[in-house]
Amino acid sequence: MSDVVAELAVDTSCEGDAKPAAQSPEKSAKQFSVYEATSEELIERSMAPIKKEFLCPPPSRAGKQNEAADVKAPQSGLVLEKKSKRQLKRERREKSAINLCPQIARTEDVNSCQYKEKCRFNHDIEAFKAQKPDDIEGQCPFVASGMKCAYGLSCRFFGTHKDIAGNSAGEENSEINFFNKDTQRLLWKNKMTFIKADAKLKSLGLLGHAKKSNAAEENNAEKTQNGANDAQSTDVAVDSAVSSEPLSEMIEDVEIPGPLETAEVRPMKKAKSEDKETSKPGDVNGGVKVEEETEKNGHSTSKSEVEDEDSIKIVETDASLKLHLREKKKLIDFRDKLYLAPLTTVGNLPFRRLCKVLGADVTCGEMAMCTNLLQGQASEWALLRRHSSEDMFGVQICGSFPDTVSRAVELIDRECTVDFIDINMGCPIDMVVNKSAGSALLNKPTRMKNIVEVSSSIVETPITIKVRTAFFEGKNRIDSLISDIGNWGATAVTIHGRSRQQRYSKSADWDYIYRCTKNASSNLQVIGNGDVYSYLDWNKHKSDCPELSSCMIARGALIKPWIFTEIKEQRHWDITSGERLNILKDFVRFGLQHWGSDTKGVETTRHFLLEWLSYTFRYIPVGLLDVIPQQINWRPPSYFGRDDLETLMMSESAGDWVRISELLLGKVPEGFTFAPKHKSNAYDRAENG
Incomplete structure (x- = not known):
């Protein structure tokens, strides 16, 4: 080597x-x-x-001249024009010799495939062996863990399979939260019911035409905020936006009043785009009738049913919804725990497993878009996968509207095993912000409140949120909201000490995080985030603000994941290249x-x-x-x-x-x-x- x-x-x-x-x-x-x-x-x-x-x-x-020539010369073989999705799909479907049928690869029997000649994969084992790349040095990762490799002939470590020849038992998969195919079909056909979410949305007037008045009020609040001349007037506008809510939003967990409005309910058309996230007045659960709860959903029997002119049944949720939000929440404690941030692309399950080995206490999956989850996209549900070593694990979701987010929360709570659900209200990516999600919600405090309140009231799983200091630089607003966030129903809030406009161009403002932490209610855990890169940074933030529950570690873990070891062992690890x-x-x-x-x-x-x-x-x-x-x-x-x-x-x-x-x-x-x-x-x- x-x-x-x-x-x-x-x-x-x-x-x-x-x-x-x-x-x-x-x-x-x-x-x-x-x-x-x-x-x-x-x-x-x-x-x-x-x-x-x-x-x-x-x-x-x-x-210097040679170096300048090297800089000007393009890096050949690294960046080329990408193939279209259609072209890649066509190539995958071609019956090339290298695409061996997975069933035949596992069994090494050409007659084991149930589709026979209709199978879109190759069944010629000898042709596959002739084109298969050479094995990679080392041992099959499944064999090394005492499992039987499910990839058989197609495994790039096939030569090491003889070490467990005859062992067909293997070890159970240590991953959970696999996407249920029946659930996916219901989502594809718009037949999934969201009884708890829709009942709460209805009680707050966030279904049907009531949403128009709520949207109008948000626009008025936003105009007031934009008309402010300085940061002080902006903060006043935020306070007025939060307090100037319709009466229906101030009443918590009210009884569902008789029939629905007479607004026409139409079936929702399938979204043209995966990422399109819209909400139309008059849509109730995508136009799908709310049916009786099935045994699969695992909910308790409803108390009463009422019918409107179109015979739409609305099931009132069980009595647990009437309890105070904090009385029915599962307990989760972030205090003094090393929290690995949800990281786009790199924060995948193998990386989280690695950070767990190196000392991380809390892990969170990559951010998933609520619209994609509700459309049944398998690639988005894969972000919710959990490994058995992640003993304190949460998922992060992102959405624009209370109905979209709350339905995704109910579905995740029903289908997955998680310890908490984090709602991202701080993502700075343009693609997310342009859909009025992520950091864009910082400009709509009323909508922030509605999202958290509805989501936290329909599930026992703790709801946390992640925010930035503000959308625009110099117009911080979380300090004016922090005292209310706990009353909305959130268990914890993570504050990234930068604005959306700032991105990562300056150091995180930890003084502002401390100020927000001291203003938070006693029932709300506050987690700081930004520029934690050594155990000294961790110690300083914890000593400067004892009220701070924990620090979230993001880029520091990407650059050196052994930062968790350094914090726990209180040392600077002069790690060698071999150890890396x-x-x-x-x-x-x-x-x-x-x-x-x-x-x-x-x-x-x-x-x-x-x-x-x-x-x-x-x-x-x-x-x-x-x-x-x-x-x-x-x-x-x-x-x-x-x-x-x-x-x-x-x-x-x-x-x-x-x-x-x-x-x-x-x-x-x-x-x-x-x-x-x-x-x-x-x-x-x-x-x-």
């Missing part, structure tokens, strides 16, 4: 004209020199104070067990490994720093590591990330391309809510 690493690391060393591991920032007009500057001067410029012996020597004039490689091996093993050990699973694991490596290269080993700990916004000058593997791991080149993946998953396929999704090498553009 060491010989291979040494060979691959040649391009990243600092000798001669080779490209350094990390590019130095542009020099200022004063010709600032990192070789002569003190540590204090470097830190003032947000540069990492690397020990002088690890700095690359100044390049010669010829070296072992962590990558664990991720690959978890990934192959989750996505599969066949060719498709291997390449899916490789893709998510590369996405993660686009963050980890920013880690600077403790032994290379003059001042510790490293700050999350430090940019390093050109430097090299203590060995070839460490130098390779700190490279910002996507080509070097691919080389690291080849150490663990074998050679990439011909024509392989990769471009990081979140462009995290810009240091200030991370797309996590």
Whole structure:
């Protein structure tokens, strides 16, 4: 292994004209020199104070010209034009020799497939073996865990299956929250009932034409806020928006009054777009009749039924809805627990398993869009998958309207096993904000209240929310809402100390988080978020504000997931390159067990490994720093590591990330391309809510 690493690391060393591991920032007009500057001067410029012996020597004039030529030259083989979804689907359906029938791959019997010649996969075992890529070095991840590999002949570690020949029992899958096919069909046909959610929405006047008046009031409140001349008037407008609610919204858990309005109820058309999230007046549960509760739903018998002119049955929810919100909630305690943030793309199940091994206490799945869940999209439901090692696990959802979010909450509570449900009201991504979700809800406090109140009142699972300080920079508003959020029914709130407009361009405002925490009600747990990158950061926030329940760790865990170990052991871990490689091996093993050990699973694991490596290269080993700990916004000058593997791991080149993946998953396929999704090498553009 060491010989291979040494060979691959040649391009990243600092000798001669080779490209350094990390590019130095542009020099200022004063010709600032990192070789002569003190540590204090470097830190003032947000540069990492690397020990002088690890700095690359100044390049010669010829070296600079070669380096400039390298920068101008395109990175061949990394970014190519993507194929359309239709083209990819067509290629998958082609009966090529490499696409062996999964049933035949498991049994090695050509007669085992029930579809016979109608099967869209190949049944020629010999042709498949002739085109199958060589096995990858190492042991099958399922065999290593004492299980029988379900991928059989198609497994890229097939040669190691002989170790458990004759063992057909295997081990049960350690993942739960699989998407039920019957539930998916009901969602596809718009026949799923949401009895609790619709009853609560009806009691608050958020169904039918009552929604128009609520929307008009939100618009009036928004106009008032936009007309404010300064931050103080903006905060007053927020307070008035929260208090100026229709009478129906001030009454909590009222009885359902007789029949529905006479508004026409029409069947809801299937959404044209997966991500389209709309709500039309007059729609009741998508136009589907609320039927009697089935045994499958597992709800108790309803108290009474009333019928309107169209014979639509409305089932009044059980008496538990009449209890005070906090009296019927399950208890969950975030205090002093290490909380791994829900992370887009990289916060997948294998990465969460890895963080659990390294010391994380609380994990949360990637953000799922409510509209996609309610449309029965399997890819979105896969984000709710849970591993048995995640003993304190929640899911995060995002939606625009109370009806969409509350129905998704009821469905998740019915179909999945989770410890809490987090509603994202802080996601800064344009695609989410343009749908009036995520950070856009910060401009609509009345809608925030309705979403939390309805969702928390229909399930016993604790409801938490995640917010930013504000939508616009300089117009913070969470401090004016924090005292009411607990009364809405939320168990906890996570405050990211930045505005949506700010994104990640400045440091998180922890003083503002402390102020909000001290103003929160005693029944609301407050969790801080932003720039936690060492155990000293964790200790400081907890000591500066004892009322703070915990700190959520996001980018710090992406760059160095062993931060959880550092906090628990109260030390700066000068981790070696070999130890980091072992962590990558664990991720690959978890990934192959989750996505599969066949060719498709291997390449899916490789893709998510590369996405993660686009963050980890920013880690600077403790032994290379003059001042510790490293700050999350430090940019390093050109430097090299203590060995070839460490130098390779700190490279910002996507080509070097691919080389690291080849150490663990074998050679990439011909024509392989990769471009990081979140462009995290810009240091200030991370797309996590």
